[in-house]
Amino acid sequence: YGRKSGLIKENESNLSGEDVREGLTAVVSVKVLEPQFEGQTKTKLGNSEVKGITDVIVSEGLRTFFEEHPQDAKKIIEKATMASRAREAAR
Numbered sequence: 308y309g310r311k312s313g314l315i316k317e318n319e320s321n322l323s324g325e326d327v328r329e330g331l332t333a334v335v336s337v338k339v340l341e342p343q344f345e346g347q348t349k350t351k352l353g354n355s356e357v358k359g360i361t362d363v364i365v366s367e368g369l370r371t372f373f374e375e376h377p378q379d380a381k382k383i384i385e386k387a388t389m390a391s392r393a394r395e396a397a398r
Contacts (some may be wrong), residue, residue: 308373314384326391327383335361 308314309322320325338358373380 308380309384309387312377312380314381315388319388320391320395322384322387322391323394326387326394328392329390330386331383333365335365337361 310317315322337352339352339354341354341359343353345351373383
């Protein structure tokens with residue numbers, strides 16, 4: 308979306324998922340017949356078949372949100388670009 312809308316220039320590197328997710332919060336409700344949790348605190352769902360499906364659905368939803376809310380998308384991409392530059396500078 309960022310390149311298509313001109314928010315990311317051709318000579319700039321792609322944003323990582325980590326850059327885009329920085330500062331974003333989302334609640335995703337998933338119902339699984341046999342949930343498998345990771346770690347001692349059991350706060351992360353570990354079912355591998357769920358990850359792929361949720362990744363696709365969240366990506367599609369975010370793309371739709373960006374298209375329907377270009378002002379918000381611009382702010383998110385600007386913040387992600389700053390996070391990307393900070394990450395690169397820290398290397």
